[in-house]
Amino acid sequence: MVSFLINRLLYSLGIVLILLSPCIARAEAPDFAEEESATVEEPESDQATEATDVSTGDANPSITLTGQVWRTKPGIVFLKTPVGLLTLSSKTTLKNVLASQAVTLWVHDVHSAIDIRKRSDGSLIHRYLGGPFKRSDDDPTKLLRWSPEGEKAVAFGAYERSLADFREGDPITVEVDESDTVVGVHDVQFDLQIGQLPTGRSAAHLILTGTVDKLKSNFIFLRTPLGIINVNAKIGIKNVRVGQTMTLYIHERHMVADLSAPHAPSTARRFVTGPLEFAAPDRTSVKLWTPEGEQIYPIDSAAHGKTALAGLKEGHSITAELNERGDVVDFHRPH
Numbered sequence: 001m002v003s004f005l006i007n008r009l010l011y012s013l014g015i016v017l018i019l020l021s022p023c024i025a026r027a028e029a030p031d032f033a034e035e036e037s038a039t040v041e042e043p044e045s046d047q048a049t050e051a052t053d054v055s056t057g058d059a060n061p062s063i064t065l066t067g068q069v070w071r072t073k074p075g076i077v078f079l080k081t082p083v084g085l086l087t088l089s090s091k092t093t094l095k096n097v098l099a100s101q102a103v104t105l106w107v108h109d110v111h112s113a114i115d116i117r118k119r120s121d122g123s124l125i126h127r128y129l130g131g132p133f134k135r136s137d138d139d140p141t142k143l144l145r146w147s148p149e150g151e152k153a154v155a156f157g158a159y160e161r162s163l164a165d166f167r168e169g170d171p172i173t174v175e176v177d178e179s180d181t182v183v184g185v186h187d188v189q190f191d192l193q194i195g196q197l198p199t200g201r202s203a204a205h206l207i208l209t210g211t212v213d214k215l216k217s218n219f220i221f222l223r224t225p226l227g228i229i230n231v232n233a234k235i236g237i238k239n240v241r242v243g244q245t246m247t248l249y250i251h252e253r254h255m256v257a258d259l260s261a262p263h264a265p266s267t268a269r270r271f272v273t274g275p276l277e278f279a280a281p282d283r284t285s286v287k288l289w290t291p292e293g294e295q296i297y298p299i300d301s302a303a304h305g306k307t308a309l310a311g312l313k314e315g316h317s318i319t320a321e322l323n324e325r326g327d328v329v330d331f332h333r334p335h
Helices: 155-162 305-309
Strands: 062-073 076-081 084-089 101-109 113-117 122-134 141-147 152-156 173-174 181-186 189-193 205-216 219-223 228-232 245-251 254-260 269-275 285-288 295-298 319-322 328-332
Touching: 062 084, 084 173, 141 173, 155 181, 205 228, 219 245, 269 285, 285 319, 305 328
Parallel strands: none
Antiparallel strands: 062 076, 062 101, 062 205, 076 084, 084 189, 101 113, 113 122, 122 173, 141 152, 173 181, 205 219, 205 245, 219 228, 245 254, 254 269, 269 319, 285 295, 319 328
């Protein structure tokens, strides 16, 4: 299980999920995930974020996930998200997160943001911004932070003395209020398991690349430059081997997994999963989303194409397996 320590991001290629690049140090996973391998029912879709399209040119990793509070303990929050269980933990905050609140996590390159808002009206309760310490060139009493709205200069406020010892590039996570003023400095960890495909209306977005470290039961243990995460192969990934490089793309109800040999420049296998949509009235081809745009795949080109899709209604999840040339070699039904 992966644990992400937002406040200790920098200059390590150790194992923690999900802020890109050298801005991470390993965090020990807290022992609260007895539900780790269980499928988590997807929350009702009242996502506070707009769906973000995914392309191969986006930051990697790049994540947008909104979750509903499922369970809480002091300093620990379990969230249901469209892709599985997301857990936040902290020794200094997250003391009173309620079921009436929604939590959104963003990751963009070496930066992160977490918003906690009321589900009823969207009003902000907490915002945490993580990333390398960088003073504003225009005002040395302000800190430059990435946010979902773009880069911001946030005022040190009452924390000017606490922040005085930080050097450029040091990892730091601050809590800011709606006036973009620092109101706290915290450590916040998160753990994410990719255990299911989004269903219904979902703003889920994810890009993540890593190396397959271990295979156990239906789980792929993916070692990224930032961490090891568990990916359930039942979401539409087959014949994975230890040592392969895997890149995951998740966009709304769609998932693409690219597999390649270590350090290979091209993809050896691609698994394209999404809701069945026939591309023509004669139902001889299907249309599926990919990071490069929508693609049409002929059913007859796969040995068992018609058999695999027989009896399926549009909207049911299917997987097209492609070879290194991008040709369909088979169709599957995700479990």
